[in-house]
Amino acid sequence: MSVSAGHVVAIRARLQQVEERITQACHQSGRSRDEVTLIGVTKTFPASLIAAAIEAGLEDFGENKVQELMSKLPKIPKGSCRWHMIGHLQRNKARQVALYADSFHALDSRRLAETLNRHAASCGRVLPCFVQVNVSGEDTKFGVGEGEAGELIEQTSALANLELKGLMTLAAPSPEPEVFRGQFRKLSRLAEKYAHLGCTALSMGMSGDFEVAIEEGATHVRIGSAIFGPRQ
Numbered sequence: 049m050s051v052s053a054g055h056v057v058a059i060r061a062r063l064q065q066v067e068e069r070i071t072q073a074c075h076q077s078g079r080s081r082d083e084v085t086l087i088g089v090t091k092t093f094p095a096s097l098i099a100a101a102i103e104a105g106l107e108d109f110g111e112n113k114v115q116e117l118m119s120k121l122p123k124i125p126k127g128s129c130r131w132h133m134i135g136h137l138q139r140n141k142a143r144q145v146a147l148y149a150d151s152f153h154a155l156d157s158r159r160l161a162e163t164l165n166r167h168a169a170s171c172g173r174v175l176p177c178f179v180q181v182n183v184s185g186e187d188t189k190f191g192v193g194e195g196e197a198g199e200l201i202e203q204t205s206a207l208a209n210l211e212l213k214g215l216m217t218l219a220a221p222s223p224e225p226e227v228f229r230g231q232f233r234k235l236s237r238l239a240e241k242y243a244h245l246g247c248t249a250l251s252m253g254m255s256g257d258f259e260v261a262i263e264e265g266a267t268h269v270r271i272g273s274a275i276f277g278p279r280q
């Protein structure tokens with residue numbers, strides 16, 4: 049894969065700005081930078097930009113569609129990054145996730161958990177998972193409701209080939225930071241309740257709201273446009 053020098057320079061610059069903002073938000077909330085994993089969200093962007101971002105030092109990437117992941121995988125040297133699947137998943141594509149993803153952030157039903165568990169078992173691996181919770185309550189969003197989350201968390205933690213890492217959410221975009229802050233806080237409280245089951249990671253925060261997410265305890269921020277530019 050040829051990596052254009054221009055791409056590397058542009059991505060390196062934006063990555064550095066995002067990195068500074070993450071460091072600042074960690075500092076602001078008395079957290080260590082090591083507690084937060086930056087996932088570069090590359091959906092709709094070509095594999096050449098992923099290669100440029102790897103060149104610039106990014107190690108974690110997020111895709112939301114299995115088909116898109118499959119088309120990019122052969123173009124990126126194996127082992128040069130980690131892949132996070134962050135989008136809603138249909139059970140008929142669970143096998144590819146079990147085979148190729150390093151972690152899955154959008155677990156939203158018991159049936160999907162069981163299907164992923166079965167495929168992970170047949171690959172002889174344990175797949176790290178986040179249960180997606182719809183804390184904003186918008187009906188356009190995937191994820192289990194707050195009320196049903198506990199049940200799915202318990203079911204997931206009982207499956208031998210899934211490792212329950214924590215919870216994931218998408219906050220509702222709002223001009224008022226206090227609105228999404230409240231949603232991130234809800235996710236954080238919910239995770240605390242299930243910490244005894246290993247539910248300690250928080251995948252929350254995107255380009256428009258990641259600083260607040262970090263202040264509220266995010267361990268994984270999923271950032272696309274702030275690094276790669278606007279999507280078409």
Ligand SMILES: *Cc1c(COP(=O)(O)O)cnc(C)c1O
Nearest residue numbers: 089112134254255270271272273
């Ligand atoms: C696209 C996407 C992101 C990143 O969004 P940006 O606003 O570009 O940072 C994060 N999480 C999920 C689930 C996404 O689909």
